Amino acid sequence: MECREVRDLAEAYVSEQVLVETAHAIVAHLDRCPRCRADVEGLRRVRASVRAAYLGSRDLSPTPAFAANLHSRLRAEAVGKRAGSSWRHTWLAVAATVALVIGGGFGFRGLGVSGFTAILQAAVGDHRFCLVTFKLTERPLELEKAARLYNDPVDRLLESVQPASEQLSGGPIRILERHSCVYQGRRFAHIVVRYKGALTSLVVTPDDRLLRHLPGASAPADGSIVTLAPVDGFQVAAFRGPHHVVFVISTLADDDVRAVAGAMAGPVSRAMKAS
Numbered sequence: 001m002e003c004r005e006v007r008d009l010a011e012a013y014v015s016e017q018v019l020v021e022t023a024h025a026i027v028a029h030l031d032r033c034p035r036c037r038a039d040v041e042g043l044r045r046v047r048a049s050v051r052a053a054y055l056g057s058r059d060l061s062p063t064p065a066f067a068a069n070l071h072s073r074l075r076a077e078a079v080g081k082r083a084g085s086s087w088r089h090t091w092l093a094v095a096a097t098v099a100l101v102i103g104g105g106f107g108f109r110g111l112g113v114s115g116f117t118a119i120l121q122a123a124v125g126d127h128r129f130c131l132v133t134f135k136l137t138e139r140p141l142e143l144e145k146a147a148r149l150y151n152d153p154v155d156r157l158l159e160s161v162q163p164a165s166e167q168l169s170g171g172p173i174r175i176l177e178r179h180s181c182v183y184q185g186r187r188f189a190h191i192v193v194r195y196k197g198a199l200t201s202l203v204v205t206p207d208d209r210l211l212r213h214l215p216g217a218s219a220p221a222d223g224s225i226v227t228l229a230p231v232d233g234f235q236v237a238a239f240r241g242p243h244h245v246v247f248v249i250s251t252l253a254d255d256d257v258r259a260v261a262g263a264m265a266g267p268v269s270r271a272m273k274a275s
Contacts, residue, residue: 001029006036014043016150016187020138023149044151119186119205123247124231126183127201130190138182143189146180152206154244155180155189157271163193163263170196170256173263191268193260200250200260202268206243225261227254237261241272 006029012018013026030037129135147155163173176199177192189204228236235257237248246268248261 001025003029003033003036006030006033007039010036010040010043014040014047017185020141020149020182027149119245120228120231120236120247122184122186123188123203123205124234124236124249126181126186126188126190126203127234127249128232129183130181131192131199131201136181136183140179140181140190143178143180146187146189150180150187152189154204154206154241154272157274158189158191158204158268161191161264161267161271164266165263168195168259168263170259173260191264193264195250195260196252196256198250198252198256200248200252200257202246202248202260202264204241204244204246204268204272225258225265227258239265239269241269244272 006013006026009018009022009026013023018026030040126136130140141149143155143159147153159178162175166172166174173193173195175191176194177190179190181188181190186205191202191204193200193202225237225239228238230236231249234249234251235254237257239246239248239261246265248257248264250257250260252260
C-alpha cells in the first residue's frame with residue numbers, strides 16, 4: 001500500500017471502519033513508514049481530544065428533567081398500549097430496554113434510542129452469527145492481533161481474564177474461546193463461555209456514549225449489572241468499564257445470565273480499567 005492510499009483511508013482506519021485485510025495492509029505500511037505512522041497517531045490524538053471535549057461538555061448533557069420525563073413517557077407507553085401490530089410490540093420492548101438503561105445509570109448522550117438499539121441489536125447479531133449460525137462475513141481475529149491492528153489494549157488484556165469463580169450455583173463455568181469479530185461494521189471482543197451446557201457470549205465494544213451517566217442519575221460502579229429486555233429470544237445483561245460496554249447474551253434463563261455476568265464482571269471490568 002502506498003502513502004497516498006494510507007492517507008485516504010486514515011480516517012476510516014482510525015474509526016475501525018475498514019476491512020480486516022485492509023487494516024493488515026495499513027499496519028504493514030505503518031511499520032515501515034514513520035511519516036504515515038506519525039500522521040495516523042496525530043489523527044488518533046485529535047479524535048481523542050475532540051471526544052473528550054464532547055463528553056465533558058455540560059451544554060450537550062440531557063437535563064435531569066428531560067431524563068425523568070423520557071423515562072415516564074416510555075413506561076406509560078409500554079404499560080398503556082399493549083395492543084398493536086408486531087412492529088409496535090418490538091418498539092415497546094426497545095422502549096422498555098432504554099428505560100431500564102436510564103434507570104440503571106447507563107447514558108446515551110448524543111446517541112438516542114435508535115443509536116442504542118442499533119448497538120444492542122449488533123451485539124445480539126454478533127452472538128448469533130458468530131456462535132450459533134457461523135455466518136460472519138469476516139473471519140474472527142485473535143485478540144492479540146486485534147489489539148495491534150486497532151490499537152485497543154483492552155483486547156490484549158481480555159486474553160487472560162478468568163471467571164471470579166469457576167463454580168456457580170448451577171455448576172461449572174468455563175471459557176471456551178476468545179477472539180475479535182465484526183458484525184454490521186461494529187467490532188467486538190468476543191469471549192465465549194459455557195454454563196449449564198449452554199453457550200453464552202460476552203461481547204465487548206468501545207463506545208463512550210453508552211457509558212456517560214445522566215446528570216442526577218445514579219450511575220453504577222464499574223461491574224454493576226443491568227438486565228435488559230430480551231432481544232430476538234435472547235436474554236441480555238450488561239455492565240460497563242471506563243470506555244467499553246459489555247453485553248452478556250444467551251438462551252439461558254435470566255437468572256443464569258446474571259450469574260454468568262456476575263462471575264465475569266469483576267475480572268473483565270478490572271482488565272478494562274487497567275487499559
